[in-house]
Amino acid sequence: MTTSNSFADKLDQERWFKYFLIAPAVFIILLIGLYPFVKLIVVSFQNITMFDDELSYQGFIHYERLFEDDRLWESILHTVIFTIVALPIELFLGFLLALLFLERIPYKQVFVGIILLPTVISPIVAGATWRLMFDQRFGPINQVIAWFAGHEVKLLWNIEPILVWPAIMVAEVWQWTPFMFLILLAALSNVDKEQLEAAQIDGASWWMTFRKIVLPAIMPVMFIALLIRGLDLFRVFDVVWTMTKGGPGTMTETVSIYAYHMAFREFDVSYSAAIAFLIILILTVIVIAALRRMEVSR
Amino acid sequence: MLRCKKARNALAHAITVTLGLTLAAGTAMAQSAADRAVEAAKKYSGTTLNVLYEAGLQPLDPKNFTGPLWEKLTGIKINVIESPIDQLFTKTMQAHKAGSGSYDVLNVLPNQMPDLALAGALEPLDKYVDKYGYRDELQKIAPVYRDNQMKVEGVIYGLPDDGDVLIMYYNRAIFGDAKNKAGFKAKHGYDLAPPKTWKEFAEIGQYLTDTLAPKVYGAGLFRQPGLAQFMFQERFRVAGGKFFNADTMKATINSEAGISVFKGMIEDNKYMPPGVEQWGFIEPFSAFLAGDIAMTISWPPVGRWAAGYGKGTEALNWIPETKIADKVGYALPPGGTPQLAAGFSFGVSSGSKNKEAAYLFSQWMNSEEISLKRVQLPFALRDPFRTSHYSNPEYRSRWSNAGDYLDVLKAGAETGLLDLSLLQTDRYEEAMRQAISRLWAKEDPKQILDDLAEQWDKLTKRIGLEKQKRVYNDWANKPNAYPK
Numbered sequence: 001m002t003t004s005n006s007f008a009d010k011l012d013q014e015r016w017f018k019y020f021l022i023a024p025a026v027f028i029i030l031l032i033g034l035y036p037f038v039k040l041i042v043v044s045f046q047n048i049t050m051f052d053d054e055l056s057y058q059g060f061i062h063y064e065r066l067f068e069d070d071r072l073w074e075s076i077l078h079t080v081i082f083t084i085v086a087l088p089i090e091l092f093l094g095f096l097l098a099l100l101f102l103e104r105i106p107y108k109q110v111f112v113g114i115i116l117l118p119t120v121i122s123p124i125v126a127g128a129t130w131r132l133m134f135d136q137r138f139g140p141i142n143q144v145i146a147w148f149a150g151h152e153v154k155l156l157w158n159i160e161p162i163l164v165w166p167a168i169m170v171a172e173v174w175q176w177t178p179f180m181f182l183i184l185l186a187a188l189s190n191v192d193k194e195q196l197e198a199a200q201i202d203g204a205s206w207w208m209t210f211r212k213i214v215l216p217a218i219m220p221v222m223f224i225a226l227l228i229r230g231l232d233l234f235r236v237f238d239v240v241w242t243m244t245k246g247g248p249g250t251m252t253e254t255v256s257i258y259a260y261h262m263a264f265r266e267f268d269v270s271y272s273a274a275i276a277f278l279i280i281l282i283l284t285v286i287v288i289a290a291l292r293r294m295e296v297s298r
Numbered sequence: 299m300l301r302c303k304k305a306r307n308a309l310a311h312a313i314t315v316t317l318g319l320t321l322a323a324g325t326a327m328a329q330s331a332a333d334r335a336v337e338a339a340k341k342y343s344g345t346t347l348n349v350l351y352e353a354g355l356q357p358l359d360p361k362n363f364t365g366p367l368w369e370k371l372t373g374i375k376i377n378v379i380e381s382p383i384d385q386l387f388t389k390t391m392q393a394h395k396a397g398s399g400s401y402d403v404l405n406v407l408p409n410q411m412p413d414l415a416l417a418g419a420l421e422p423l424d425k426y427v428d429k430y431g432y433r434d435e436l437q438k439i440a441p442v443y444r445d446n447q448m449k450v451e452g453v454i455y456g457l458p459d460d461g462d463v464l465i466m467y468y469n470r471a472i473f474g475d476a477k478n479k480a481g482f483k484a485k486h487g488y489d490l491a492p493p494k495t496w497k498e499f500a501e502i503g504q505y506l507t508d509t510l511a512p513k514v515y516g517a518g519l520f521r522q523p524g525l526a527q528f529m530f531q532e533r534f535r536v537a538g539g540k541f542f543n544a545d546t547m548k549a550t551i552n553s554e555a556g557i558s559v560f561k562g563m564i565e566d567n568k569y570m571p572p573g574v575e576q577w578g579f580i581e582p583f584s585a586f587l588a589g590d591i592a593m594t595i596s597w598p599p600v601g602r603w604a605a606g607y608g609k610g611t612e613a614l615n616w617i618p619e620t621k622i623a624d625k626v627g628y629a630l631p632p633g634g635t636p637q638l639a640a641g642f643s644f645g646v647s648s649g650s651k652n653k654e655a656a657y658l659f660s661q662w663m664n665s666e667e668i669s670l671k672r673v674q675l676p677f678a679l680r681d682p683f684r685t686s687h688y689s690n691p692e693y694r695s696r697w698s699n700a701g702d703y704l705d706v707l708k709a710g711a712e713t714g715l716l717d718l719s720l721l722q723t724d725r726y727e728e729a730m731r732q733a734i735s736r737l738w739a740k741e742d743p744k745q746i747l748d749d750l751a752e753q754w755d756k757l758t759k760r761i762g763l764e765k766q767k768r769v770y771n772d773w774a775n776k777p778n779a780y781p782k
Contacts, residue, residue, distance in 0.1 A: 050722075051721075051722070053395075136572070136573035136576055137576075154573055156575055156576065158576065159738050160740075161740075247735040247736075248736050248738060248739035248741075249736035264388075267391075
């Protein structure tokens with residue numbers, strides 16, 4: 001009995017010692033992660049603008065305003081559509097590239113390195129570069145189209161409503177397809193070769209092999225890649241800002257651009273905190289739903 | 299007897315003191331405003347003044363010229379802090395709110411002065427102006443800047459320091475060409491000359507494009523929303539538009555005047571170079587210098603640089619070679635009431651720990667003597683703003699028709715129109731910028747302006763109707779808010 005008690009005491013001591021060791025790290029994480037979040041919520045219930053510092057509790061005025069703000073919901077709609085369109089394109093192109101690079105090809109590492117270059121570039125630089133590429137006077141895009149068309153082409157990629165979204169989409173897909181490619185290449189490289197050979201021996205078609213063996217094997221990784229990119233796309237700012245600043249009008253305004261506009265152009269600090277909280281809420285719901293679905297599919 | 303002697307002594311003493319004071323005051327007043335500022339500032343020797351400036355060419359003046367000179371004269375060091383123009387307001391307000399005292403001297407955009415003054419970010423300057431006898435020299439600032447860009451509700455908050463005005467430049471060779479003149483007169487029945495109305499501007503622009511394009515186009519103007527909004531503000535008022543109903547503060551930007559100006563701006567693009575919808579400051583400037591467009595409207599430095607002034611200056615080596623140096627013509631834009639777009643006044647930060655020294659530096663910079671040197675710096679962006687600048691023989695001989703240039707600037711300084719100035723002006727301007735970007739996207743002008751009016755009304759309601767009405771009426775009652 002005495003032996004058992006002393007053993008339990010020792011376990012307790014060890015446990016407390018472990019807690020003691022990780023306590024500083026946990027404290028710092030809470031400080032960095034939780035404090036801004038709590039502060040954000042507090043600010044969203046005050047009324048801080050550039051000109052007024054109303055720190056008293058103001059109730060839900062900013063949250064009520066969220067529901068009356070058509071521009072906010074338009075920007076959310078733009079963001080959702082942008083995400084829904086760009087994500088499958090990036091996945092599809094990334095997957096095709098990954099399949100291509102599964103084969104033995106000469107200078108494979110060099111090509112992989114070149115393909116990955118866009119992801120290394122800062123998004124703001126990528127956006128500025130694509131803005132120049134689409135420039136009506138100096139940009140090569142119009143020149144290339146002109147060669148094919150056989151006459152001068154003056155497309156205003158950053159102004160014409162029908163062209164602005166495709167231009168932004170091209171820049172975004174160009175920059176982030178390589179990320180999808182890299183993740184999927186790693187996943188495809190780890191598919192069990194024995195299973196693939198067995199399927200081949202059994203006479204399974206390419207589609208059947210892909211659907212029954214490859215897809216289930218890469219699904220968890222692909223899911224994570226989709227989640228990461230989906231969240232990135234929902235938060236997209238840099239590339240849109242540098243190419244159109246959300247224009248013409250508010251035609252390409254995403255929710256991040258709108259939040260930035262309210263916070264740093266209009267200095268409606270408390271309202272922008274409410275917008276930020278809304279975005280956090282939406283993204284949290286998406287992440288939880290996605291992770292649950294991943295658990296179910298396992 | 300004794301009392302009499304005492305009284306005589308007292309009288310003699312009083313006369314001596316009075317004479318002494320009069321002489322001293324006379325000597326002091328005989329000094330220029332610049333000298334007075336230097337003398338008074340010497341007691342602050344050893345301190346440093348932080349001066350907030352628009353980033354780019356503007357700070358080259360205090361960095362290379364006035365800053366070192368002021369330090370030599372007074373022992374006060376000038377530390378220039380640069381900021382993009384669209385962040386000057388934010389940085390000023392943030393420093394004020396934080397009580398950081400980061401800046402001593404401020405460059406204030408005049409249409410943001412009410413916001414800054416009413417928020418308490420600017421120090422009232424009347425006491426310093428009187429203390430250092432600067433009122434007379436302030437009166438010699440060109441009327442449009444003096445009467446409009448100095449005070450808020452009757453209190454001096456800034457020393458107007460920049461004659462920013464959008465004037466018209468035209469290629470005299472094209473306008474003087476006999477074939478062009480004859481052809482134009484045959485078609486329109488009047489002489490080819492700098493246009494006086496927007497209708498004439500469009501007819502001349504269209505004619506020259508029809509005749510000379512693609513080598514030369516009739517005109518090229520700002521079209522990026524941030525700059526085009528200045529042109530809209532001017533044209534809207536020239537067409538008889540008012541921004542608000544002064545009694546109800548309801549936006550009237552969507553009036554017939556607004557719609558017709560928006561339609562006119564879209565029509566004008568047809569005779570301008572392809573892709574003009576993307577043109578900011580540089581594009582019309584470089585096209586005009588290259589001789590690719592016959593007319594443009596821009597800030598005063600364009601007129602100087604197009605004539606070759608400052609050529610060879612290291613800070614200006616980015617400017618394209620002018621091919622029209624001896625062909626630049628100057629005129630007021632159609633309507634004759636140019637937009638006083640942007641501009642700067644010197645202000646003193648209310649949070650400054652060296653307010654008096656900051657004021658003295660501002661007075662010295664702004665004084666007749668020093669400002670004349672500053673506006674002639676080839677790389678400077680400060681434009682003539684004093685009546686003496688326009689008539690200065692040295693400046694008028696800087697290039698062959700510098701006199702014409704200064705005469706047009708002077709005319710602009712009499713009839714120019716102020717930028718709209720309200721509480722939180724930038725919010726109203728931002729909505730206007732968006733409206734213009736929708737215009738280039740070919741949306742319906744009426745719909746755009748109806749939406750703009752609705753946004754403005756919402757903003758006014760949020761800021762406070764009565765508060766905004768007070769500020770608007772203060773602005774609208776200034777002599778140059780609307781054409782006379």
